[in-house]
Amino acid sequence: MSAVLIFARFTLREAIRxxxxxxxxxxxxxxxxMYAYGFSSLRSNFTERVATGDxxxxxxxxxxxxxxxxxxxxxxxxxxxxAIFASVGSVAGEVDAGTFHAIVPKPVRRWHIVVGKWxxxxxxxxxxxxxxxxxxxxxxxYIGGYVPPNLVLSSALVVLVSLLLLSLTILGSTVFSSxxxxxxxxxxxxxxxMGGVVEQIGRFLQNDTLTNIGVITSLVIPSDAVxxxxxxxxxxxxxxxxxxxxxxxxxxxxxxPPMVIYAVCYALGAVAFSTWLxxxxxL
Amino acid sequence: MPRxxxxxxxxxxRSTHALAAWRTSAHCxxxxxxASIGIDTMTESGPAIYVENLRKEYRGKLAVQNLSxxxxxxxxxxxxxxxxxxxxxxxxxxxxxxxxxxxxLSVLGRPLGDAEARRRIGFLPEQFRFHEWxxxxxxxxxxxxxxxxxxxxxxxRIPDVLELVGxxxxxxSRLRTFSKGMLQRIGIAQAVIADPKLVFLDxxxxxxxxxxxxxxxxxxxxxxxxxxxxxxxxxxxGEVEAVCDRVAIITEGRVAAIGPTTELLNGEHVVExxxxxxxxxxxxxxxRRYTVLETNTPSFGNIRDSDGGIRxxxxxxxxxxxxxxxxxxxxxxxxVELLVRDGAAIHALVPRQRSLEDLFVDxxxxxxxx
Numbered sequence: 001m002s003a004v005l006i007f008a009r010f011t012l013r014e015a016i017r018x019x020x021x022x023x024x025x026x027x028x029x030x031x032x033x034m035y036a037y038g039f040s041s042l043r044s045n046f047t048e049r050v051a052t053g054d055x056x057x058x059x060x061x062x063x064x065x066x067x068x069x070x071x072x073x074x075x076x077x078x079x080x081x082x083a084i085f086a087s088v089g090s091v092a093g094e095v096d097a098g099t100f101h102a103i104v105p106k107p108v109r110r111w112h113i114v115v116g117k118w119x120x121x122x123x124x125x126x127x128x129x130x131x132x133x134x135x136x137x138x139x140x141x142y143i144g145g146y147v148p149p150n151l152v153l154s155s156a157l158v159v160l161v162s163l164l165l166l167s168l169t170i171l172g173s174t175v176f177s178s179x180x181x182x183x184x185x186x187x188x189x190x191x192x193x194m195g196g197v198v199e200q201i202g203r204f205l206q207n208d209t210l211t212n213i214g215v216i217t218s219l220v221i222p223s224d225a226v227x228x229x230x231x232x233x234x235x236x237x238x239x240x241x242x243x244x245x246x247x248x249x250x251x252x253x254x255x256x257p258p259m260v261i262y263a264v265c266y267a268l269g270a271v272a273f274s275t276w277l278x279x280x281x282x283l
Numbered sequence: 284m285p286r287x288x289x290x291x292x293x294x295x296x297r298s299t300h301a302l303a304a305w306r307t308s309a310h311c312x313x314x315x316x317x318a319s320i321g322i323d324t325m326t327e328s329g330p331a332i333y334v335e336n337l338r339k340e341y342r343g344k345l346a347v348q349n350l351s352x353x354x355x356x357x358x359x360x361x362x363x364x365x366x367x368x369x370x371x372x373x374x375x376x377x378x379x380x381x382x383x384x385x386x387x388l389s390v391l392g393r394p395l396g397d398a399e400a401r402r403r404i405g406f407l408p409e410q411f412r413f414h415e416w417x418x419x420x421x422x423x424x425x426x427x428x429x430x431x432x433x434x435x436x437x438x439x440r441i442p443d444v445l446e447l448v449g450x451x452x453x454x455x456s457r458l459r460t461f462s463k464g465m466l467q468r469i470g471i472a473q474a475v476i477a478d479p480k481l482v483f484l485d486x487x488x489x490x491x492x493x494x495x496x497x498x499x500x501x502x503x504x505x506x507x508x509x510x511x512x513x514x515x516x517x518x519x520x521g522e523v524e525a526v527c528d529r530v531a532i533i534t535e536g537r538v539a540a541i542g543p544t545t546e547l548l549n550g551e552h553v554v555e556x557x558x559x560x561x562x563x564x565x566x567x568x569x570x571r572r573y574t575v576l577e578t579n580t581p582s583f584g585n586i587r588d589s590d591g592g593i594r595x596x597x598x599x600x601x602x603x604x605x606x607x608x609x610x611x612x613x614x615x616x617x618x619v620e621l622l623v624r625d626g627a628a629i630h631a632l633v634p635r636q637r638s639l640e641d642l643f644v645d646x647x648x649x650x651x652x653x
Contacts, residue, residue, distance in 0.1 A: 006429065099414055101375075101409075103426075104380055105401060105406045107398040109398075282381040282382060283380040283381065
């Protein structure tokens, strides 16, 4: 078995053994339950309530589309948080604990360790995002009777967001202590969210300064830009221009597709840079 | 001032031919070149460990300076020095944990970081911190797989090494439940799981009780009998003295003394002389020829000489002396002849065995005074 796979398997096993997977699954099940409950309450008697005039006369799929986007947004946020906190000490924690002293002298390359850990977490996150997105879609299909477009592509983009945050966190872990890394990456993640909102407001008000701030933020950390692309893909044609229901979490304008290429390069670059940094580091 | 230890002049005098062979190979750095030379032929051609002018600076602070030594195959080599002398840094450099600032290193005849060489090297770190959520057998399985052992090899080796370190029956216990001593034992087990040719043990008994220490001594002897080279860093000098074929003492990042343990300890005899009727001229002559470590008289008690001189003893009527001298083995008959010729009455001439601790303390104190 190649050394990368040994470390990937070891990482997965650690996540399971330390009950991280169990904790995440329990909380996620809670989320899915509440989401299904909310969706079904939205669905029940919808036509009758619209008929009373208390609810704006909008067809149900518009609400359903927003619900799916919010569901995906929650998955996006949860998997992002999970990516950051699972891997925040992936390198720094082991350096501090001294566990690398017995591992690094073995006939493995240091990049095997970093890439193996990345792969382990990436597998965990991908499976998690896939399961969660599938849950949202199943709820939407069987409770709401609504199937959004581009569901596979959107799910893949949510996976990309989590991998991007994972790569960035692992890079931070080769530079900072676990605590500092957690703070720095989480702040960057927050900045990306705000940058996304600012950019949307900028576009809505046609304010170039706000738009540019958002674009620059997306270049610094493209997580939110990729999310907005996923969100816009989930919407039916025409929804973007109409946008009857605005939320700060869903896209009102579609980011350019090259952002995806940039995000992939960003993630790969972060991993490559972290292997380079780690291979030069004194332990 | 003690001056009876040997200057570090031994390096470079051994196996010049082997060294030349290693140098040739060390310059051959390309992948194709490495691939064309088998590990076994390489292993035989050079020393087990070769270090030349090794230097490490941490942000301007010097940890190791111009350290040179070599360890032959099958030797148990003791690596000694006071805290902060650069021992652990050196071991870390030899194991690829720390990058040398400059200098040349090879292990098992291969350049540093070579995967083939690492496959044959075991290492017990000073900080034996492991993933404590693993069971003992899982821990060894993981480390065995890092060595590239197949699962059947691992299955076969794990009970053997657990037995070797006295942890048979604890295969299913989690490391979290282990005492420090048990963690150190399992650390030794992971170091020897792949049947290494060279084992680095950095303070292997720091957490062990006397029985555990004896066990480790036995493990080292077992390794030695199998032809494994052992590089032992330990503060327990008695232990080093008991198991090491050769010893290096380092202070301030450089080798202060190196040589076979017996030779370092017996290189110069320390002889205690008790004699009467010692004349002043005889004392002066002894002082001129030999290093006088102590001069005692019954009337004045023990007085340690600071510079080998005996002026303080120059009192009229005192001829009853107890001298402690450092003399070369070959010079002992000459000393006796001198005493007899001058009419001194020799009551006793007792050779004193120096311990590694004496040697260590002398060297470290000299280093400290510099």
